[in-house]
Amino acid sequence: MAAAAAAGATPATARKALLTTTATLLSSSLARSRRSLSCSAAAASAAPRIAPQPPDLLRWVQREGGFVHPALRVVDHPEHGLGVSAAAAEGDIPPGDVLIALPGRLPLRLRRPAGAADAVLVQLADQVPEELWAMRLGLRLLQERAKSDSFWWPYIANLPETFTVPIFFPGEDIKNLQYAPLLHQVNKRCRFLLEFEKEVKHKLGTVPLEDHPFCGQDVNSSSLGWAMSAASTRAFRLHGEIPMLLPLIDMCNHSFNPNARIVQEGNVDSPDMSVKVVAETKIDQNAAVTLNYGCYPNDFFLLDYGFVITSNSYDQVELSYDGTLLDAASMAAGVSSPNFSAPAKWQQDILSQLNLYGEGAILKVSIGGPEIVDGRLLAALRVIIAADPDAVSGHDLKTLMSLKEKAPLGPAVEASALRTVLALCTFALQHFHTKIMEDEAILKGEPPLTTELAVQFRLQKKLLLLDVIQNLSRRIKMLALDKSTV
Numbered sequence: 001m002a003a004a005a006a007a008g009a010t011p012a013t014a015r016k017a018l019l020t021t022t023a024t025l026l027s028s029s030l031a032r033s034r035r036s037l038s039c040s041a042a043a044a045s046a047a048p049r050i051a052p053q054p055p056d057l058l059r060w061v062q063r064e065g066g067f068v069h070p071a072l073r074v075v076d077h078p079e080h081g082l083g084v085s086a087a088a089a090e091g092d093i094p095p096g097d098v099l100i101a102l103p104g105r106l107p108l109r110l111r112r113p114a115g116a117a118d119a120v121l122v123q124l125a126d127q128v129p130e131e132l133w134a135m136r137l138g139l140r141l142l143q144e145r146a147k148s149d150s151f152w153w154p155y156i157a158n159l160p161e162t163f164t165v166p167i168f169f170p171g172e173d174i175k176n177l178q179y180a181p182l183l184h185q186v187n188k189r190c191r192f193l194l195e196f197e198k199e200v201k202h203k204l205g206t207v208p209l210e211d212h213p214f215c216g217q218d219v220n221s222s223s224l225g226w227a228m229s230a231a232s233t234r235a236f237r238l239h240g241e242i243p244m245l246l247p248l249i250d251m252c253n254h255s256f257n258p259n260a261r262i263v264q265e266g267n268v269d270s271p272d273m274s275v276k277v278v279a280e281t282k283i284d285q286n287a288a289v290t291l292n293y294g295c296y297p298n299d300f301f302l303l304d305y306g307f308v309i310t311s312n313s314y315d316q317v318e319l320s321y322d323g324t325l326l327d328a329a330s331m332a333a334g335v336s337s338p339n340f341s342a343p344a345k346w347q348q349d350i351l352s353q354l355n356l357y358g359e360g361a362i363l364k365v366s367i368g369g370p371e372i373v374d375g376r377l378l379a380a381l382r383v384i385i386a387a388d389p390d391a392v393s394g395h396d397l398k399t400l401m402s403l404k405e406k407a408p409l410g411p412a413v414e415a416s417a418l419r420t421v422l423a424l425c426t427f428a429l430q431h432f433h434t435k436i437m438e439d440e441a442i443l444k445g446e447p448p449l450t451t452e453l454a455v456q457f458r459l460q461k462k463l464l465l466l467d468v469i470q471n472l473s474r475r476i477k478m479l480a481l482d483k484s485t486v
Contacts, residue, residue, distance in 0.1 A: 051157035116211035138227030164306035176454035255290035333419035375401030
């Protein structure tokens, strides 16, 4: 605990705080932990830290061989919230300046077994599916949190007690999402945590205390949920795709137009490995240091990070490529005798190439994002509506999948295809139980944070659909004008 003591806490107080917070996290009854996964409200935006008075994280990073630019502080930024900002800058930070540098010993990651307890931890991690990689790393974090002398205590003490990811939403706010694909993912994660709790308890019940990876502490779905959320909201996957928790760096907030970037030097297993944050652009005095977490839809940001981005140009509405649904949409769009439910053999062949037909087909398609209309969906609409194999055969799939290609099968087919998408947008809007004005009124009333996130999430989906409707309506109008001038 020398590091913790040097960073502002004595070994005794640090150990006491750790044991107290660990007990709070890990000693809940099964019934309470099950309720917390669906009914426990997440904390406010500035969630309390694990320790009431955590050690100074910047000083700890510096003391352990890292570098922190003298202009940086951890502050509550008015736009980005709690995070790293140039709050102590006397002027601008120029591009290329190193802002943070972590030596290889500071990142926290799942490691090769160094003893019996580590071996048990790895065995538990191996039971976690790859798509829930955050749980694997979360087990490692939970292992360190349970120790009274963890090297990473100054980092762990600064982590939030709770997270605003949907698995911790109250039940009513989970319903408030009103979006089936995300509800499916939330329920899937909750079920996983409850089942994984049983597997963990069974495994740990056969382990001697000296080999217990969590120092004999009880582990339940609540603690597992905390650990998985801590990893998903804060971990980075750099070269080699090995997820790591990067102290202090993980307090840089997200932006699609970031002013900094992460640079990894050396192999992840190399003793000389280091991770740096470098200024990508000029950073103004008091500006937040931002990184791009990735170009993702709001489903990803809310599920894994606990926030929603307004006017997210990468947001999408997910649909299923369903023949009955598409027949109904195309009929609503004025297409006579659509045959999405019973495509001709030549159309089936093209749909198979698009992976929308046959065994192993991936039927998930989307509206929105940079493409505006999922390329596979657009190509399928054009091919089915055209009903002319000779006309279709003159174009490759890339052309048929691109909205930038202006009416490759003629203006009549294009207008019908786009009107079918308009009908799909209308159907999707009807699946939401509330109107846009109702959502805006709720948000103006300053609701609890989880309600705000749920309502903002569904509102952004509706606004996205309206944007797509307006975009495609303009395209249809231009097609009509082009046709009239021919």
